[in-house]
Amino acid sequence: MTRPPTAAQRHVIDAADPVTGRLRGTEAQLAALVKRGLAFRHPRPPHDHFLTPAGHRIRESEPEVAEAAPAAAPATTASTAGVFAARIGGEEATGTAPAARTREVHSAWQGLLELRRMTNPDGSVERPCGWERTHLVQAAALALEAAGHQPAGRDTEGYRVRATPQPEAVAVRDPDAEVLRACVETLERAGWQVSEHKEPRTGASYLLASPRRT
Numbered sequence: 001m002t003r004p005p006t007a008a009q010r011h012v013i014d015a016a017d018p019v020t021g022r023l024r025g026t027e028a029q030l031a032a033l034v035k036r037g038l039a040f041r042h043p044r045p046p047h048d049h050f051l052t053p054a055g056h057r058i059r060e061s062e063p064e065v066a067e068a069a070p071a072a073a074p075a076t077t078a079s080t081a082g083v084f085a086a087r088i089g090g091e092e093a094t095g096t097a098p099a100a101r102t103r104e105v106h107s108a109w110q111g112l113l114e115l116r117r118m119t120n121p122d123g124s125v126e127r128p129c130g131w132e133r134t135h136l137v138q139a140a141a142l143a144l145e146a147a148g149h150q151p152a153g154r155d156t157e158g159y160r161v162r163a164t165p166q167p168e169a170v171a172v173r174d175p176d177a178e179v180l181r182a183c184v185e186t187l188e189r190a191g192w193q194v195s196e197h198k199e200p201r202t203g204a205s206y207l208l209a210s211p212r213r214t
Helices: 007-014 027-035 053-060 098-119 130-134 136-146 177-189
Strands: 039-041 049-051 160-163 170-173 192-198 205-211
Touching: 007 027, 007 053, 027 039, 027 049, 049 053, 049 098, 053 130, 098 130, 098 136, 130 136, 136 160, 136 170, 136 177, 136 205, 170 177, 177 192, 177 205
Parallel strands: none
Antiparallel strands: 039 049, 160 170, 170 205, 192 205
């Protein structure tokens, strides 16, 4: 059985950028994470370190560390650290002021573009990267929110992004046909393949979106 990360390593993992997975820590800490396959050192300057898919899974899991953290200062987890999450629609409002939320979303989108540049083999920012393929709903929702689309609230209309049984595809719904068409344009500009479909029983339109590979 794989040994869980130490408390210090888990702290570095939990503190990674929520979108790009970029890490900050001492050279020894980062080297240890690379050795365990939880991080990689990017070959291009400035040679930053990023979480691997295994590292992302560790961060999203409940903490289980080899060295117990002091009782008075438990390890911070993603659920308690106020980690940024794109609005997928239908959830409670974030409680963040609109201007602050706009800044958060813009920063997250710029971070995602940087992750594309750093991790796509050709450095392209026009095509989704590996992180987006493993976080389809969040990635599509971030593209929509960053472009100014309004997510649905508990009692308000707007877009809703949901997982589907199809591999690498999410469903995007909005009761306003004009808004749904605008979502098509936004997602295509963000590097997604989009097709429009209708619900068999209701006839309501929805989109299927998948990240482009080329």
